[in-house]
Amino acid sequence: MTQSEAVSREAARGQETLLRTEGLTLRFGGITALREIDVEVSVAEIVGVIGPNGAGKTTLFDSIAGMIRPSEGRIWLDGREITRDPAHRRARAGIRRTFQRQQPIGWLSVEDNALAALEGRGGGGGFWADLLGLPSRRRIERARREQVMGALEVCGLVGEARRPAAELSIGQARRMELARAIVDRPRLLLLDEPTSGLEEAEVEIFAATIEALRAATGCSILLVEHDVPFVMSASDRVLVMQEGRVIGSGTPAEVAADPVVRAAYLGA
Ligand SMILES: Nc1ncnc2c1ncn2[C@@H]1O[C@H](COP(=O)(O)OP(=O)(O)O)[C@@H](O)[C@H]1O
Ligand SMILES: [Mg+2]
Incomplete structure (x- = not known):
């Protein structure tokens, strides 16, 4: 061409x-x-x-x-x-990249791994709300959980949300890494x-x-x-x-x- x-x-x-x-x-x-x-x-x-x-x-x-x-x-x-x-x-x-090798936090649930990724990037403006103890904190928390569940749904992991990451199969673990990468869109x-x-x-x-x-x-x-x-x-x-x-x-x-x-x- x-x-x-x-x-x-x-x-x-x-x-x-x-x-x-x-x-x-x-x-x-x-x-x-x-x-x-x-x-x-x-x-x-x-x-x-x-x-x-x-x-x-x-x-x-x-x-x-x-x-x-x-x-x-x-x-x-x-x-x-x-x-x-x-x-x-x-x-x-x-712009978000994944690496050839990545370590999830094995003892955290799949859901909390994704949440940690979101919070690590200051997703949802939560950091300031947490710091200032704003009344909107709960709403933000709920919005974050929804974002996480949306990512898990795309990655076919809703059923695994509460399982410790260490229990996932290698294919599921790879999709959890994807969920962590996409959680803030x-x-x-x-x-x-x-x-x-x-x-x-x-x-x-x-x-x-x-x-x-x-x-x-x-x-x-x-x-x-x-x-x-x-x-x-x-x-x-x-x-x-x-x-x-x-x-x-x-x-x-x-x-x-x-x-x-x-x-x-x-x-x-
Ligand atoms: N940090 C680095 N220092 C020196 N050379 C590097 C570095 N990273 C990659 N290279 C070299 O750059 C070239 C491309 O590497 P890389 O991008 O890892 O290739 P690929 O991912 O296609 O296997 C290789 O010759 C590699 O040895
Ligand atoms: Mg390479």
């Missing part, structure tokens, strides 16, 4: 751009982890990112979330440039290998969950995954990275048929 075809397809879809990067380049000493990456993610779009180990996928997430500063290039969220914004400000603007979710180590049936549940999340909240998702069949079925569009570059992009069908991608990555 040429650049102009890509542009006209976006226009035809009539979707609003949420995230855009232009010329993102990132060097770690002698290693160039990202080379002139241009990415666009529309509102409510799910974009998969695949590529071999060391391709720069996690580094791309880190630079979008603000954990590291790119050497060159710019990033916009909703048309506002965020290239120099620190991570906490990007989080407040609605991020606009852009960066998922780094969310299904690694899951059984096939659990991967299918996870795929259905992110689809439900998108439908319920209109959240955009960037999804890094090794599991190519999962990415292909879950994503509207796929980017293929290799050695810090995007070597192919398009719909899953286009990417799967792209000879450059096949030669470099899919091994066909």
